[in-house]
Amino acid sequence: MALLPNPSLSLRPEQLGSPDLSAERATPAASHRRRDFVFVVNPKGANGRTGKEWKKLLPYLRTRLADHCNVCESFTSGPSHAIDITREAIREGAEAVIAVGGDGTLHEVVNGFFWDGNPLVSHEKGSTTALGLIPLGTGSDFARTFGWKNDPYDAIDRIAKGNKSKIDVGAIEGPTGDKHFFVNVADIHLSAKAGYYASQYKKFGNLCYVIGALKAFRGHENHDMEIKVDGGEWESVTKVTAMCIGNAKYFGGGMKITPTADPTNGHLELVVLQNFKWYDFLIKLHRLYGGTHLSVKGVSSRSVKSIEVKERVRRGDIYVQSDGEHWGFLSTKFSILPGAIDFFC
Structure with a gap:
């Protein structure tokens, strides 16, 4: 070569x-x-x-x-x-x-x-x-x-x-317009903060995700946000615990967080967790890993091609990550690039 x-x-x-x-x-x-x-x-x-x-x-x-x-x-x-x-x-x-x-x-x-x-x-x-x-x-x-x-x-x-098929790729960009790309799941707030901490403990294997979650819960507060889906009007989403934007289904070492996502369908799945307390995760953890949480109170899901997310009151400390890698902080736009890469499958 x-x-x-x-x-x-x-x-x-x-x-x-x-x-x-x-x-x-x-x-x-x-x-x-x-x-x-x-x-x-x-x-x-x-x-x-x-x-x-x-x-x-x-x-x-x-x-x-x-x-x-x-x-x-x-x-x-x-x-x-x-x-x-x-x-x-x-x-x-x-x-x-x-x-x-x-x-x-x-x-x-x-x-x-x-x-x-x-x-x-x-x-x-x-x-x-x-x-x-x-x-x-x-x-x-x-x-x-x-x-x-x-x-x-x-x-x-x-x-x-x-054997190859075309897969979609997610794009993420901040206020400067610079684009970054993800193939799995991007997420906001608690889960992104947990991922940030988990990356510091990878020497413990999959246990790093548990450690990251415990650290993220310390001092966590749910926050009100606003979203714009597919270029529509701004919508208010209150008491957000986490938002997950999935091109694929899993993150965090096997949690099926966006269970209807499909990296070949030209859409992203948006899953929003609202007003969760720390004990809610303990009680409902098995449903999050099994992908059966979409019917749980405080959980909503929809299919999108693009979504913009911002805080209702600007704080500048809401974590954003993509594919488990820390990206930055809100405000942020996510979009899909259909069939962007040929993938061995």
Whole structure:
């Protein structure tokens, strides 16, 4: 894979199999050459488990993909590095970029598919880059929406089969107009604050979500907000505990928070929790994880294509996150980009 001179990136191609070079030279059509699959690995994910498991996967990966592609292995070195790797891979004509890790790595790779708020285009005219996922992180909530087991070998088999479908991507923007993207769930207020704290305790695995929730409840107050759905009139929503905007169904380590969301239907699901107390979560937690909470008092749901959210009284401390990553604070607009990315499924 031809690389731009950027010392921060570390793509390492591994030629799989032994192609007949003489036959390749004799083929005039460039489309017959083997294209690159770029595997973006977060080696520190899940307290280092991702890097260790990735090494174990390589022999099977070579066996399954030997006839398909060149593998380009790239390890991230810190926050946002996966975004840079993905953008360079797409510009250089990679056939696929595969996120290897948890939802955080997938989130960065998805953002790498965009530049300046628009889909990124390959230097190779007419070529498109597909997205893949090998779940090897603390959380694998996006994979749950498809009913997949948290099994990296199954993921490799899906990629090897080559079946793809177009999935939607959510866009999020603040007052400056700069866009950020999410593929799973974005959320506001209590759940976003809990996610912010949970990110500080990932060394405890899925227990980090419990710790984050406990910390978020300390001093929490429900707040009145205003929303504008699909460009309509502003509506008042009182005593908001949390708002969740789902492109997919799960967040927080398996909570089915937006149970009717579908990343292929061109819509987002908005779920609003109003006037919840701390004990409500204890009593109704099983319904939140089971996705049966939409009939609970204080819970509402609707399908939207865009939604703007702001505080009725400006405080500036209402947390917003997307795909479990802290984004910022209200006011914020969310919208959907239908069929934005080809995804191995």
